[in-house]
Amino acid sequence: MTEQVVFEKLERDPLHERVHRELRSAIIAARFEPGQKLTVRAISSAFGVSTMPVRAAFARLAAEKAVTALANGTISIPLLTREQFDELIELRMLLEGIATEKAARVITDEEIEALQLIAGELHEAAQANDADAYLRLNQQFKFAIFKAARAPALEDLIERLWLQIGPFMRHYAADIRGQLDTDRYDAVIAALRRADGRTARAAMEEDVAGGAVFLKRVAVFAEAPTEPPTGK
Structure with a gap:
């Protein structure tokens, strides 16, 4: 044995x-x-x-x-330089736009209705100037779309970007109601309902870009490191 x-x-x-x-x-x-x-x-x-x-x-x-x-x-929690912030925003627009376009091809009616509910709660949070609720729902809305794209590797790349830029979104608290002017949630949902990937992608890119303009106006950035002088 x-x-x-x-x-x-x-x-x-x-x-x-x-x-x-x-x-x-x-x-x-x-x-x-x-x-x-x-x-x-x-x-x-x-x-x-x-x-x-x-x-x-x-x-x-x-x-x-x-x-x-x-x-x-x-x-x-790191501060970002303006250059780092701009690079992350550029990458977010690219990858989140791709994910949204992919989602438009395969998203279900149930997932779209769930997004609609989150968008309604986002609007209420912004109207109430509830920063914590708005930030939580904003992340929930975006990642529900990324998950709906059925592209795990792409979703992982986006998560890695948010790990670096997520804390900067805390600056939205300076004017939560003002986010209603730049949010494109309704446009994204409308395009997803029509399975219009190109329009959905453009709306997501506009949403990211609009938020970036606000953040650059109110955020505190780290100083970019100076290049050491080169010897002859």
Whole structure:
């Protein structure tokens, strides 16, 4: 009879994975502000866990350029330079436009109705000047479209962009009602209903561009690093 080898059961979802997922979602949803300092101890306390899974989660987020580890052990939500912001917006317009065009080909009636409900709640949040609700619903609306595109690799690329630019959307709080002038949710939904990918893509690109104009007006940017003088 062969000896039976016994292994400890592995958790399906390790603790550090859950911490990473929650922090990642919070960054994408603009629950942190650019430049905000976080400590491992405070986040560990908030989650009710030891520091080890939090350190592991922050290490992964740093590799994803979502946070910066400072010399004193503090974690910072990065500030962006204007150049970095412009590059991220350009990439968002490209990838989110493609995702929206793809979604127009395959999105279901049920998914469109869900988007319509979110858009209504977004309008109410903007009218009430409720920044937290608006930011949460804005992210929910956009990612519902990206998921409807049935393009996981594309959705992952967009998430990586939002990890870097998500906190900057916190600046929308300066004038939530003003977002009603730049939002193109109704135009996006109308084009999706018609399966008009080109128009849906253009509306999404306009939505991203309009938001960027507002953010550049109110946001605080990091100074671009100066190039060291070159010797002869």
